[in-house]
Amino acid sequence: MAPGLRKGLRTGLRIRVAACQLLEGTGPDRLKIHDLCELTGVSQGTLYLYFADRDDLLATLLQEFVAFLHEGLAASTHHSASPKDSVRLATLSYCRYFEANTGLMRCLLHHYESFPKARAVVDAWNRAWIETIVRSVRRWQRRNGHAATPLRDLRRRAYALGGMVDQYLNAIYLYQDPYLAPVAGDIRTVADTLTRIWLRAFDLRPDP
Numbered sequence: 001m002a003p004g005l006r007k008g009l010r011t012g013l014r015i016r017v018a019a020c021q022l023l024e025g026t027g028p029d030r031l032k033i034h035d036l037c038e039l040t041g042v043s044q045g046t047l048y049l050y051f052a053d054r055d056d057l058l059a060t061l062l063q064e065f066v067a068f069l070h071e072g073l074a075a076s077t078h079h080s081a082s083p084k085d086s087v088r089l090a091t092l093s094y095c096r097y098f099e100a101n102t103g104l105m106r107c108l109l110h111h112y113e114s115f116p117k118a119r120a121v122v123d124a125w126n127r128a129w130i131e132t133i134v135r136s137v138r139r140w141q142r143r144n145g146h147a148a149t150p151l152r153d154l155r156r157r158a159y160a161l162g163g164m165v166d167q168y169l170n171a172i173y174l175y176q177d178p179y180l181a182p183v184a185g186d187i188r189t190v191a192d193t194l195t196r197i198w199l200r201a202f203d204l205r206p207d208p
Contacts, residue, residue: 011040011042011046014040014042015036015042015047015050015057016057016061016064018036019036019057020061020101020103020104021039022035022036022039022103023103023104023106023107024102024103025103027106028054028058028118029115031054031058033053055115058117059117059121062104062108062117062118063121065104066108069094069097070125070128070129070132072093073093073094076089076090076093077089077090083136083140084195084204086136087198087199087204088191091165091191091194091198092191094165094169095169095190095191095194096187098169098173099173099187102174105169105173105174106174108121108122108125109122109170110170110174126162130159133154133158134151134154134155134158137202137204138154157201157202160201161197161198161201164197165194168180168190168194169190172184
């Protein structure tokens with residue numbers, strides 16, 4: 001917890017941190033206000049000053065997490081020297097965020113029925129990130145004198161690859177798939193594998 005924060009901000013952060021901790025071991029449908037209050041040491045009345053109900057807390061958490069992901073992935077590529085570097089750095093960052101936040105990732109990707117607000121958050125995140133990828137590929141094509149790939153083709157590839165990445169990381173970090181785990185390698189190997197697929201799908205060859 002950052003020192004110097006006002007008490008109200010500290011309390012809001014404590015509630016968020018406690019919710020993230022509980023989500024590591026349970027789904028959003030089983031998250032209980034009572035457990036949150038017990039873990040944070042705040043009363044239910046105090047918690048409801050910050051969040052209208054459990055779903056409001058979860059929606060806030062996911063929106064803030066997705067914003068954090070978007071900013072972090074964008075920042076990871078600021079000093080890249082080539083498309084290959086950009087793709088690898090962004091992919092490695094996403095793998096790290098996924099591994100470090102399995103509770104939130106599970107909530108985002110696997111609880112649409114019990115927590116429908118998650119779908120809206122994921123859909124908005126996907127659209128924003130897909131458009132970031134499309135713009136980046138188009139810039140690279142212009143810079144290197146390549147014919148522009150139709151936008152709908154770029155979006156289709158990006159959506160397909162994004163879904164593939166999530167499934168692959170799910171199997172590694174959420175489900176510890178016994179067939180994949182022995183061959184997946186460390187996090188850098190995971191990122192390298194996914195990077196090769198991204199580069200090939202968008203024909204982003206390394207700069208000469």
